[in-house]
Amino acid sequence: MPYLQLLGEPNEVPQASNMKVLIIGAGMSGLTLAHQLKQNNIDFEIFERDPDEDARQQGWALSLFGEALEGLEILMPAELGPVEQTSHLRPLDLPAQFAFYDVTRPNMRVGVQSDDSGKIIRAHRQTLRNWLLQGIDVQFGKRLVSIEERDDKVTVRFEDGTTATGNFLVGAEGTRSVVRKHILKGKDVMKPLALGSIVGEIALSGEDFTTQLKLAHSGYIVMNSTLGSNDQSAIFCALNKVSDDGQTGYYYYILLWVDKQAPFTTDANPGWTVGATQQQLADFAREKTRAYPEHLRQLVDKVPTEGYKSPGFQLQGVQLESSQLPAGRVMVIGDAAHSMTPFRGEAGVCAFTDAMKLGKTLVKICDQQAQGQDMERLMTDFRDDMLARGKWAIDVSNPVLEDYGKYAADYKFGTFGKEAAPIESLNVQQSTAETMVSA
């Protein structure tokens, strides 16, 4: 089904309104929603806890495909410029490409690539954030701490003591959402995932860069199931961005492994990776990938000890039931509503799609001056659709490592809306990559 049918046509008649929307979090979904509201003359304010837009690294790269990519191309203002300009491969003229390898079958190479049968943009996160920030007046240094609902008004209070009041509140502030905790009356649903994770970073030039591009332009997963069902691990090796002269690739890899202890960790009592030194993280990662063939382990071998991210982090899962999320004036979107493993790149897609669909819903509420049951019906439709999409994404993303055997049997790594295919057809891109980097 064409994705446009799901999102509907671009909104037609922008109208002024008395409605005011408060958005918490100027990340992927919050900024996307802000553009939808701005284009439709709906009053809004957007608040971000970071002191300014450059306060911290925004994370690595993010895949845009399917409904989310089509929405970003059709529904965002033309002044932002094409979303292609956020590609992590620029200035190299290569299509996004992902490969899957298996330690037990080192000659197997399957993958997906952006082409006419399905477009994928792998965006550099900071560039994408800057693209989204254009034209949006974000109030930085505003960390939400509490919420009060009264009649048709919602008032939020920030850590600096200031407040803001609107008719709708949208929590787009990620996995540790304060808005979600308010909705759940303090009983949160966030749970550590049964996965350990360690991240290493390195810049590569010359032959090392070419070698990585040959393995895959954008990123590759190497699965290891040799050690039995309780000890699967995988490395996700990925290009974050390319230097302006095209000669250096900035890489990261994430080691992920099934960790049955992880679900029992808490913020007060975190897993060992959270407090580990860089040396401990490096030693563990090198040991865990010992069985990986040399050509698939190159990033692990090359990342120096000081390239390990310390303190480490624990991946969290969030899944809400419709009974837990009233369809009213306070809503959550993106990771605040559903958070999952990064294996299939679905979380970002969910976040953008939520923002664009909520934008459409709020425009309808505003156009129809919808109150009471009408407003509730529109918000219920939005919520049910969002939770169903989130549930699907969680169901296909979370078991990838634990149930790897099932996926490996017939190469069914289907992702980015495409089935992974043997990668011979992609070989032409290897020589292109080689020429580019050595030019």
Ligand SMILES: Cc1cc2nc3c(=O)[nH]c(=O)nc-3n(C[C@H](O)[C@H](O)[C@H](O)COP(=O)(O)OP(=O)(O)OC[C@H]3O[C@@H](n4cnc5c(N)ncnc54)[C@H](O)[C@@H]3O)c2cc1C
């Ligand atoms: C290691 C890792 C790798 C990932 N890889 C991928 C990938 O390859 N592909 C993919 O699609 N997704 C990936 N994700 C997930 C992706 O990052 C998220 O799905 C996406 O960023 C969600 O967007 P969002 O708008 O919900 O939240 P975010 O983009 O995280 O934005 C939330 C914003 O809210 C702000 N905020 C938080 N709390 C407050 C507060 N109290 N008050 C005010 N502001 C606040 C934050 O500072 C932030 O700017 C990955 C996640 C992790 C952790």
